[in-house]
Amino acid sequence: MSDRRRIGVGITGASGAPIAVRLIEVLLESDCEVHLTCSKAGRLVIQEELGPRQTAGTPGGMIPGLQHDQLLEFSERDFYAPMASGSSRLDAMVIVPCTMGTIGAIAAGTSDNLLRRAADVMIKERRPLIVVPREAPLSEIHLENLLRLARAGVTVIPPVLTFYQSPGDGVAEQIDFVVSRILDHVGIDNDLYARWGKR
Ligand SMILES: Cc1cc2nc3c(=O)[nH]c(=O)nc-3n(C[C@H](O)[C@H](O)[C@H](O)COP(=O)(O)O)c2cc1C
Numbered sequence: 396m397s398d399r400r401r402i403g404v405g406i407t408g409a410s411g412a413p414i415a416v417r418l419i420e421v422l423l424e425s426d427c428e429v430h431l432t433c434s435k436a437g438r439l440v441i442q443e444e445l446g447p448r449q450t451a452g453t454p455g456g457m458i459p460g461l462q463h464d465q466l467l468e469f470s471e472r473d474f475y476a477p478m479a480s481g482s483s484r485l486d487a488m489v490i491v492p493c494t495m496g497t498i499g500a501i502a503a504g505t506s507d508n509l510l511r512r513a514a515d516v517m518i519k520e521r522r523p524l525i526v527v528p529r530e531a532p533l534s535e536i537h538l539e540n541l542l543r544l545a546r547a548g549v550t551v552i553p554p555v556l557t558f559y560q561s562p563g564d565g566v567a568e569q570i571d572f573v574v575s576r577i578l579d580h581v582g583i584d585n586d587l588y589a590r591w592g593k594r
Pocket of ligand 1: 439
């Protein structure tokens with residue numbers, strides 16, 4: 396088996412598709428193999444937030460303009476995808492952005508699409524699962540579901556605004572801060588953001 400790290404990425408129908416795109420780009424630059432799946436609502440929000448991106452000049456698949464040999468895409472109904480089974484050994488999985496619907500479904504163990512099944516597999520196999528939940532405000536139900544996931548070993552990284560660096564930070568810097576925290580938990584070295592105490 397190759398030493399290349401295999402990272403699962405799931406995109407659901409919450410606001411934040413640009414965070415997922417940036418994460419995937421950095422994972423590919425870090426020589427990871429990325430296994431990508433999107434929920435049906437995730438595809439809608441990608442269209443809403445990314446539109447027809449022109450960056451790479453190629454049509455791309457799930458993400459317009461993003462194609463790569465090490466980016467493998469799987470439909471939400473493809474339960475033959477490697478991430479659907481514990482035997483396939485993803486090194487980590489990140490669900491970004493993650494809706495409250497998917498948080499609830501994972502907490503209830505429904506496994507009713509590939510993304511939710513893959514999350515269930517990561518939890519049962521005790522491998523790193525990171526969720527980036529996006530909703531405001533959070534209800535008692537959302538918080539209870541998030542607590543349930545945290546107690547099952549899932550890392551919860553909300554995409555919060557950060558003002559450590561400088562007041563002039565724009566959206567790109569805010570995205571990099573969130574992606575940097577995700578990468579730290581996936582175990583991938585990065586210097587996307589100046590670390591505390593190193594200024
Ligand atoms: C444009 C758009 C933005 C949305 N943003 C959010 C959001 O930020 N957080 C959330 O929990 N749901 C959001 N939703 C609702 C979810 O997409 C909806 O609950 C969906 O059923 C979730 O399915 P999924 O978890 O399988 O992607 C949004 C829907 C649309 C159309």
